[in-house]
Amino acid sequence: MTIEFREYDPDRDFACAARIWREVGWLGKDEGERLRWYAEESRGVVAVVDGEVECFVLMTDGRLRYQESHLPMAACTGVTTGRAARRLGLARRALARSLVGEVRRGALVAGLGVFEVGFYDALGYGSGSCQRWAQVDPAHLRIGVRPRPAARLTPDDWEEMHAARIGRRRCHGVCDLLPACITRSEVADGDRGFGLGYRDAARGRLSHFVYFTTGSAEQGPYRAELIYRTVDELRELLALVKSLGDQVLSVTLREPPGMILQDWLDRPFRHMNVTEGGKHEWRIRSAAYHQFRILDLQRCVGALRLPGANLSFNLRLTDPMEAYAEETSWSGLGGDYIISFGEVSTCSPGANTDLPTLHASVNAFTRLWLGVGPASGLQVADDLNAPAELLQSLDDVLRLPVPQPDWDF
Numbered sequence: 001m002t003i004e005f006r007e008y009d010p011d012r013d014f015a016c017a018a019r020i021w022r023e024v025g026w027l028g029k030d031e032g033e034r035l036r037w038y039a040e041e042s043r044g045v046v047a048v049v050d051g052e053v054e055c056f057v058l059m060t061d062g063r064l065r066y067q068e069s070h071l072p073m074a075a076c077t078g079v080t081t082g083r084a085a086r087r088l089g090l091a092r093r094a095l096a097r098s099l100v101g102e103v104r105r106g107a108l109v110a111g112l113g114v115f116e117v118g119f120y121d122a123l124g125y126g127s128g129s130c131q132r133w134a135q136v137d138p139a140h141l142r143i144g145v146r147p148r149p150a151a152r153l154t155p156d157d158w159e160e161m162h163a164a165r166i167g168r169r170r171c172h173g174v175c176d177l178l179p180a181c182i183t184r185s186e187v188a189d190g191d192r193g194f195g196l197g198y199r200d201a202a203r204g205r206l207s208h209f210v211y212f213t214t215g216s217a218e219q220g221p222y223r224a225e226l227i228y229r230t231v232d233e234l235r236e237l238l239a240l241v242k243s244l245g246d247q248v249l250s251v252t253l254r255e256p257p258g259m260i261l262q263d264w265l266d267r268p269f270r271h272m273n274v275t276e277g278g279k280h281e282w283r284i285r286s287a288a289y290h291q292f293r294i295l296d297l298q299r300c301v302g303a304l305r306l307p308g309a310n311l312s313f314n315l316r317l318t319d320p321m322e323a324y325a326e327e328t329s330w331s332g333l334g335g336d337y338i339i340s341f342g343e344v345s346t347c348s349p350g351a352n353t354d355l356p357t358l359h360a361s362v363n364a365f366t367r368l369w370l371g372v373g374p375a376s377g378l379q380v381a382d383d384l385n386a387p388a389e390l391l392q393s394l395d396d397v398l399r400l401p402v403p404q405p406d407w408d409f
Contacts, residue, residue: 001050004047005093008039013044014035020053021056024081026078031189034185035185038181039058041061042061043058045094049088049090053082055090056078056081057091057095057097057098060076061177061178062075062178065176069303074109075111076111077409079095079112093324096327096328099328109294111292121320124332125292126292126361128372129173131255131286133253134262134282137251138248141242141266150209152194154194159180161209163205164197168227168229172402173403175406189213192213197210197227208226208234210225218247220251224253226241249280250280254406257406294366294369297333298348301347302346305345306341306397312340314337315337315347315357316336316357316359317337319333321362322334334362335349336351356386357386358394361384371401371403375395
């Protein structure tokens with residue numbers, strides 16, 4: 001058996017990539033153009049087994065909102081292996097090569113959506129925060145406003161929809177995928193999806209909208225993605241969702257960053273009990289589907305602003321990418337560093353014997369830096385350890401908002 005890794009060539013490899021996507025259930029029989037758009041402005045690595053492409057990794061330019069900054073992010077938008085080449089380690093090896101390429105391109109952080117927890121830990125990724133979704137009867141949303149008549153949005157409006165997504169309200173942890181062709185691919189199926197929205201009266205540009213997808217148009221369930229800039233726009237979109245409640249029996253909504261979705265629901269626990277087990281069951285679920293890892297430690301630490309704080313410590317960092325150093329020529333970020341958190345945060349190589357030491361994997365330190373959990377909690381559940389005094393100081397200083405990606409990829 002011969003295995004070769006190389007860059008994805010759309011002219012040479014597209015047919016195989018489409019076959020792999022169909023084998024894993026990501027692509028319908030006649031949806032090849034959707035993959036072509038999805039990959040159009042992205043970069044890929046393929047694994048070739050005995051002359052046949054059997055694994056396809058796709059990377060897309062993105063950005064991560066970190067406090068008040070936007071950090072260049074390498075968004076992995078696809079890791080797929082064909083049916084004939086499972087259990088060969090192709091996915092991790094191809095993704096390792098992709099990560100090295102993104103480091104060289106200047107990405108500071110990497111993110112992806114997981115099919116299962118644990119698989120990508122071997123490349124330094126750590127789980128992000130939990131997001132919540134609620135499936136509810138839209139007629140029972142507690143919204144005290146009436147929506148204006150909305151404009152219909154079709155797949156032809158993909159450029160407007162993408163611009164509105166990029167301009168939406170953003171909080172700490174929000175992620176963007178920058179190429180407009182990503183949105184084009186996601187809204188391409190006009191049979192299962194449609195949008196309703198509003199244009200700015202002064203400029204005529206799409207300002208806020210809701211995009212629905214469903215496999216059962218008459219009564220649902222529907223899934224609704226809300227894109228908005230202000231709280232008033234959010235209220236109008238929720239009212240628009242509620243207006244469909246005379247026909248649609250259930251809609252799934254994602255909890256907006258910084259808000260509690262349950263506040264909008266009328267007697268949620270009663271409805272959960274009454275509808276339990278049914279097609280239109282009321283339910284609220286929570287899961288962490290995104291993972292992230294730091295690619296540039298100095299610049300990521302430098303993005304942290306903690307006015308009034310003054311905390312310095314040693315960091316002894318391990319990085320599982322070291323296991324791929326021989327074949328990728330990059331051993332990751334493992335080593336000894338001196339970290340200072342404050343109004344200006346810094347990171348430099350070395351160690352200071354007068355400072356306490358935090359031992360962490362890059363997985364766990366990424367989660368700490370991002371605000372996924374406190375140091376004391378990560379010590380229990382992840383690869384992070386320090387003296388009790390340092391753990392308490394980190395808990396006291398790192399009080400970041402819960403990061404919410406707000407974009408599935």
